[in-house]
Amino acid sequence: xxxxxxxxxxxxxxxxxxxxxxxxxxxxxxxxxxxxxxxxxxxxxxxxxxxxxxxxxxxxxxxxxxxxxxxxxxxxxxxxxxxxxxxxxxxxxxxxxxxxxxxxxxxxxxxxxxxxxxxxxxxxxxxxxxxxxxxxxxxxxxxxxxxxxxxxxxxxxxxxxxxxxxxxxxxxxxxxxxxxxxxxxxxxxxxxxxxxxxxxxxxxxxxxxxxxxxxxxxxxxxxxxxxxxxxxxxxxxxxxxxxxxxxxxxxxxxxxxxxxxxxxxxxxxxxxxxxxxxxxxxxxxxxxxxxxxxxxxxxxxxxxxxxxxxxxxxxxxxxxxx
Ligand code: F6P
Numbered sequence: 001x002x003x004x005x006x007x008x009x010x011x012x013x014x015x016x017x018x019x020x021x022x023x024x025x026x027x028x029x030x031x032x033x034x035x036x037x038x039x040x041x042x043x044x045x046x047x048x049x050x051x052x053x054x055x056x057x058x059x060x061x062x063x064x065x066x067x068x069x070x071x072x073x074x075x076x077x078x079x080x081x082x083x084x085x086x087x088x089x090x091x092x093x094x095x096x097x098x099x100x101x102x103x104x105x106x107x108x109x110x111x112x113x114x115x116x117x118x119x120x121x122x123x124x125x126x127x128x129x130x131x132x133x134x135x136x137x138x139x140x141x142x143x144x145x146x147x148x149x150x151x152x153x154x155x156x157x158x159x160x161x162x163x164x165x166x167x168x169x170x171x172x173x174x175x176x177x178x179x180x181x182x183x184x185x186x187x188x189x190x191x192x193x194x195x196x197x198x199x200x201x202x203x204x205x206x207x208x209x210x211x212x213x214x215x216x217x218x219x220x221x222x223x224x225x226x227x228x229x230x231x232x233x234x235x236x237x238x239x240x241x242x243x244x245x246x247x248x249x250x251x252x253x254x255x256x257x258x259x260x261x262x263x264x265x266x267x268x269x270x271x272x273x274x275x276x277x278x279x280x281x282x283x284x285x286x287x288x289x290x291x292x293x294x295x296x297x298x299x300x301x302x303x304x305x306x307x308x309x310x311x312x313x314x315x316x317x318x319x320x321x322x
Contacts, residue, residue: 001281004121005035006037007030007036007038007097007098007099007101007275008039008040008047008052009023009101010039010040010044010047010071010100010101011023011073011127012074013043013105013107014105014130015069016129016140017258017260018260018264018266019071019267021140021264022103022125022127022267022270023039023063023071024060025270025272026101026272027039027055027057027059028057029276029320035275037054038052038095038097039053039054039059042074044076046074047079050094052091057322066258069103085114088115100115100123101275102125103124104124105126105133105139116284123277123287124274124286124287126287127140130142130176136286136287136288137288138288143260143263143266144258144259144262145179146182147257148254149187153189154187156169160220161218164217164218165219166208166218166237167219167245167248168221168237168248169221169230170224170247171250172250173226176226177197177227179224180224187220191219191220192223194223195224195226195227199227205236205237208237208243212243230248265313270289
């Protein structure tokens with residue numbers, strides 16, 4: 001197996017909070033092991049246009065707390081073509097880049113898979129607010145986005161209860177209802193409409209009318225963008241129930257903000273893991289975290305705190321610091 005001397009790192013697709021923490025982790029883990037790192041700007045666009053520069057440990061100081069991505073990002077149409085991919089390969093060879101860490105979502109990983117077919121070692125780090133990537137319970141940025149949505153829903157609840165109205169709140173997520181369902185559960189919403197689960201607006205309106213007769217006066221209905229436009233949902237509800245309905249489309253504020261603790265930790269762990277996997281000769285893979293699920297523990301075991309569990313995280317801290 002050829003030892004890796006130089007790796008490239010890029011962020012691609014929609015930005016998400018925690019991407020910077022992932023970049024920091026990749027750069028610091030790689031340099032800790034004596035590997036040179038090229039930061040590639042604007043995702044695959046930067047690969048095609050040869051927009052890249054060497055990053056040192058210092059280059060990623062003071063970015064762990066920032067939303068967005070210091071590497072910028074793009075959705076490259078040219079990279080989807082063979083011609084674009086050849087240009088990218090030429091630039092990778094020019095800088096003697098042996099391997100790539102691609103931080104992004106499913107579209108970005110399709111691109112990385114194409115590069116793998118051309119002999120470039122790639123590992124994906126999942127980062128998108130949508131949390132719609134298979135092979136990981138969580139993507140970097142989805143927790144922060146959820147906090148943003150929940151904060152908005154809590155605020156909307158103040159006016160909903162004061163004016164006794166129906167509010168339809170549209171959240172992002174492409175074809176995935178992750179944000180909508182979690183925000184609905186955590187925010188105590190009355191209804192959630194999402195692409196993954198069939199719904200009938202006649203039933204939704206019937207439920208509202210029945211509950212109104214019993215004295216219920218306010219509703220928050222969360223709509224995942226993949227399930228339809230909040231505007232249309234509100235129009236149907238007010239037409240079929242006669243109740244005053246308002247709409248809030250949260251839009252791109254869901255992508256911004258200070259990354260949450262969960263996203264920073266996830267990004268730090270997955271960035272480091274991606275580099276380790278490349279060093280071990282792995283490629284054409286995505287690193288992820290798989291642990292979600294409720295389980296039971298014997299009560300007698302719950303008395304004994306597991307003091308060893310933080311050893312791995314402490315080791316990582318020593319690699320990423322300064
Ligand atoms: O994939 C992230 C995401 O924010 C989706 O939730 C949304 O549908 C899309 O990107 C919006 O993309 P753009 O920023 O290009 O409008």
